[in-house]
Amino acid sequence: xxxxxxxxxxxxxxxxxxxxxxxxxxxxxxxxxxxxxxxxxxxxxxxxxxxxxxxxxxxxxxxxxxxxxxxxxxxxxxxxxxxxxxxxxxxxxxxxxxxxxxxxxxxxxxxxxxxxxxxxxxxxxxxxxxxxxxxxxxxxxxxxxxxxxxxxxxxxxxxxxxxxxxxxxxxxxxxxxxxxxxxxxxxxxx
Ligand code: SF4
Numbered sequence: 001x002x003x004x005x006x007x008x009x010x011x012x013x014x015x016x017x018x019x020x021x022x023x024x025x026x027x028x029x030x031x032x033x034x035x036x037x038x039x040x041x042x043x044x045x046x047x048x049x050x051x052x053x054x055x056x057x058x059x060x061x062x063x064x065x066x067x068x069x070x071x072x073x074x075x076x077x078x079x080x081x082x083x084x085x086x087x088x089x090x091x092x093x094x095x096x097x098x099x100x101x102x103x104x105x106x107x108x109x110x111x112x113x114x115x116x117x118x119x120x121x122x123x124x125x126x127x128x129x130x131x132x133x134x135x136x137x138x139x140x141x142x143x144x145x146x147x148x149x150x151x152x153x154x155x156x157x158x159x160x161x162x163x164x165x166x167x168x169x170x171x172x173x174x175x176x177x178x179x180x181x182x183x184x185x186x187x188x189x190x
Pocket of ligand 1: 073074100102130
């Protein structure tokens with residue numbers, strides 16, 4: 001926050017900055033997890049990655065108490081009206097993360113029954129790539145939303161979807177060489 005320190009630890013700032021700081025530090029996600037990406041979403045909230053560090057661990061399964069929808073997994077045509085209905089019930093200002101290849105593009109499910117990208121039917125603010133995305137990448141996506149809230153003024157009417165894409169920030173490392181693979185204590189022969 002852009003603040004000024006006064007004697008006796010008194011801080012001054014603008015109301016807008018305090019409001020935005022409170023909003024970005026208390027995101028309440030509405031998880032719409034339909035497939036394997038949902039497991040990675042659960043891992044993000046668990047102790048190892050600890051989404052609570054960013055104030056966004058209070059998952060709500062009631063749309064009226066949520067302001068961040070995370071769509072994790074594939075969405076079928078039959079399911080889409082339900083997703084839209086839940087989105088409409090969420091309180092403004094609200095944001096949407098499309099987590100994983102299936103939610104963003106249909107992934108490998110190039111079939112008539114799978115929606116080939118939820119952004120055809122609802123606004124998406126941040127796309128998190130991967131199949132599944134790692135928890136770090138999802139956290140990058142949530143932090144992107146937080147940066148948007150920080151830079152935003154107080155909300156004025158409906159917003160347009162922001163359509164940002166997060167790039168993975170980690171580099172996969174190869175398996176260490178020289179470690180034998182065993183099954184039941186016996187070496188694996190390939
Ligand atoms: S993107 Fe991959 S991990 Fe995520 S729901 Fe689709 S198939 Fe599963």
